[in-house]
Amino acid sequence: AGMENGDEELCSYCCSRAYGWRGNQDCWRTLPEAEREGAFEKCCNQHPLRHRRGVARYQTEVQAAFNTSVILVFGACALRCLVAVDGVVLADHSGLSPFSVSVASAERELRSVTVLVDNRFDRVTHPVHQQKYDWYQGGGLLRAVQFHSLASPQPIYLAGVEVFPRSLEYVDVDVRLSSTRPTTESLEYRWQFDDPQEGCNWFGWSTISPGSEAHNVSVPNARRWSPENPELHRLKVALLSAGKMLDCVEVRFGLRQVATSGRDILLNGQAIKLFGFNRHDLVASPVLSHEELARDVQILRDVGANFVRGAHYAQDQRFLDLCDENGLLVWEEVLGWQNTAQDFADGIFMMQSMKLADEMAAASVNHPSVIFFGFFNEGRSDDPSPATEAAYRGMANRLRERSRGSRLISWGSYTTLGDRYLDFADVCSFHHYPAWYPTTAPGNLEEVKGIPLLWEAYARFVEEKFPAKPLLITEAGAGGLFGHHGPSEEKWTEEFQSLLMQMHYVSVFTNPKIAGLALWQFADIPIDRLVSDDEHRPRGLNNKGVLSLSRLPKLAVQALRLLRNSKPAYLGLILPPQDADRLTGL
Numbered sequence: 017a018g019m020e021n022g023d024e025e026l027c028s029y030c031c032s033r034a035y036g037w038r039g040n041q042d043c044w045r046t047l048p049e050a051e052r053e054g055a056f057e058k059c060c061n062q063h064p065l066r067h068r069r070g071v072a073r074y075q076t077e078v079q080a081a082f083n084t085s086v087i088l089v090f091g092a093c094a095l096r097c098l099v100a101v102d103g104v105v106l107a108d109h110s111g112l113s114p115f116s117v118s119v120a121s122a123e124r125e126l127r128s129v130t131v132l133v134d135n136r137f138d139r140v141t142h143p144v145h146q147q148k149y150d151w152y153q154g155g156g157l158l159r160a161v162q163f164h165s166l167a168s169p170q171p172i173y174l175a176g177v178e179v180f181p182r183s184l185e186y187v188d189v190d191v192r193l194s195s196t197r198p199t200t201e202s203l204e205y206r207w208q209f210d211d212p213q214e215g216c217n218w219f220g221w222s223t224i225s226p227g228s229e230a231h232n233v234s235v236p237n238a239r240r241w242s243p244e245n246p247e248l249h250r251l252k253v254a255l256l257s258a259g260k261m262l263d264c265v266e267v268r269f270g271l272r273q274v275a276t277s278g279r280d281i282l283l284n285g286q287a288i289k290l291f292g293f294n295r296h297d298l299v300a301s302p303v304l305s306h307e308e309l310a311r312d313v314q315i316l317r318d319v320g321a322n323f324v325r326g327a328h329y330a331q332d333q334r335f336l337d338l339c340d341e342n343g344l345l346v347w348e349e350v351l352g353w354q355n356t357a358q359d360f361a362d363g364i365f366m367m368q369s370m371k372l373a374d375e376m377a378a379a380s381v382n383h384p385s386v387i388f389f390g391f392f393n394e395g396r397s398d399d400p401s402p403a404t405e406a407a408y409r410g411m412a413n414r415l416r417e418r419s420r421g422s423r424l425i426s427w428g429s430y431t432t433l434g435d436r437y438l439d440f441a442d443v444c445s446f447h448h449y450p451a452w453y454p455t456t457a458p459g460n461l462e463e464v465k466g467i468p469l470l471w472e473a474y475a476r477f478v479e480e481k482f483p484a485k486p487l488l489i490t491e492a493g494a495g496g497l498f499g500h501h502g503p504s505e506e507k508w509t510e511e512f513q514s515l516l517m518q519m520h521y522v523s524v525f526t527n528p529k530i531a532g533l534a535l536w537q538f539a540d541i542p543i544d545r546l547v548s549d550d551e552h553r554p555r556g557l558n559n560k561g562v563l564s565l566s567r568l569p570k571l572a573v574q575a576l577r578l579l580r581n582s583k584p585a586y587l588g589l590i591l592p593p594q595d596a597d598r599l600t601g602l
């Protein structure tokens with residue numbers, strides 16, 4: 017198959033356009049397609065094996081051309097996996113980021129692939145010392161596994177085509193070659209922007225010499241990408257040896273710029289205020305169909321969100337494709353959750369985290385939607401030990417290097433004003449759950465009314481200490497049990513949740529010192545019953561979604577939609593009408 021329109025449709029189920037597309041790739045698709053077709057990809061501890069932790073084995077055979085090499089691309093494997101082809105172990109990977117494995121040719125066509133997946137928390141799978149996350153971490157091959165068959169017997173291929181916008185017209189292009197290199201042959205790259213033709217007809221394309229990066233290349237008919245007008249470009253690159261094509265990849269990218277200026281975040285030179293939600297890539301299962309991802313993007317847009325924080329791991333490339341196409345701005349972050357000083361001092365943890373960061377940065381490099389790279393969600397950034405400092409500095413530097421000015425670097429901090437490492441961040445991002453924690457305390461409307469003052473205190477702190485950095489609220493929220501109604505001051509009712517969410521919204525949107533808000537959270541998520549209890553997470557869910565697990569709307573999402581349209585519907589319940597009007601700016 018070539019790069020035909022028909023393929024584009026088929027492969028949107030599993031393959032990203034930005035990550036790198038070869039016309040001839042094949043893939044094991046996501047559920048429910050996978051179920052229908054008996055495909056490879058599945059979560060291995062869904063009901064009735066829910067909560068079981070251990071090792072699962074996946075086994076399949078793939079058809080390659082005789083004596084040609086192959087690349088396997090894994091979207092997400094939870095948490096550690098060993099990949100063997102024809103009985104030989106080729107990869108041992110831990111953590112949730114996309115990765116690929118190259119497979120040398122064999123003198124046969126059928127290749128047997130075995131993957132052992134281990135979802136236990138231990139020193140190697142993902143050595144978090146708390147042995148938990150606050151979401152249900154299913155095990156298995158959670159996202160697509162792609163199978164690319166190459167033209168040559170040796171795995172010599174384009175491992176990455178990275179496009180970094182330098183302006184709204186010029187880009188830097190970095191072409192990375194696989195680690196296997198031919199010893200004698202001379203290589204050549206040819207490329208073409210927005211090729212209207214199918215396939216790789218490289219005759220007449222521009223040439224660049226291998227090994228070099230191309231700087232300040234002008235994109236013909238450059239169109240800017242923005243949330244209102246998310247225009248995308250494509251770039252095809254062919255790798256040639258002695259006039260013979262070894263590989264050809266197409267990537268999709270967008271021309272946009274992100275920067276900060278004082279307390280503002282600038283997109284394409286204009287200040288933008290971010291509003292959106294934290295979103296876990298979960299429904300009841302951690303394996304989402306393309307339709308489910310598209311539905312989430314549609315809902316985000318309907319509520320008026322321009323921003324989504326992908327909590328707390330590298331995102332599904334298909335979701336990022338949808339964000340690129342729909343003009344949603346994304347915060348993507350490296351797997352991490354409330355990491356401790358002990359984690360930061362652990363060599364295995366740090367080595368894996370850096371590797372996950374590299375893999376995330378490589379996979380997401382071309383998505384214009386991704387304007388933030390984050391890491392160490394709610395880590396102990398108040399810990400003064402040299403290992404913790406080195407961890408924050410090292411991670412910020414690594415992600416900054418990999419972004420080349422095309423993304424902002426930050427982390428969701430819950431150590432409030434005690435965070436010691438904000439110097440390393442481009443933006444200060446804070447989490448706070450006023451009027452919610454401790455869950456068992458009664459609902460307190462006075463505390464809800466105090467929310468504008470609380471955020472103002474954060475704004476003053478940042479203004480004083482970090483005048484050159486914008487402030488974002490990356491988590492705030494409250495639980496609301498779907499379908500549970502009652503008085504507004506009663507915790508766990510949809511009414512209480514709705515009031516509190518509205519108060520966060522108006523506090524941030526009437527405060528010019530705050531650059532944006534990501535509420536916690538988009539939809540309810542399943543949690544791990546082994547590490548949480550019904551008092552904190554009733555019904556086995558983290559119930560802070562503004563939508564239910566199956567994406568039915570709660571009161572909060574309806575109220576926020578109205579507020580986005582400057583129609584305060586409910587705030588008058590707790591504030592005198594003139595205050596409610598003042599806060600919503602009417």
Ligand code: ADA
Nearest residue numbers: 150393394447491536558560
């Ligand atoms: C934290 C954390 C989230 C979630 C949230 C909550 O802020 O970052 O993952 O656990 O708290 O629901 O309490």
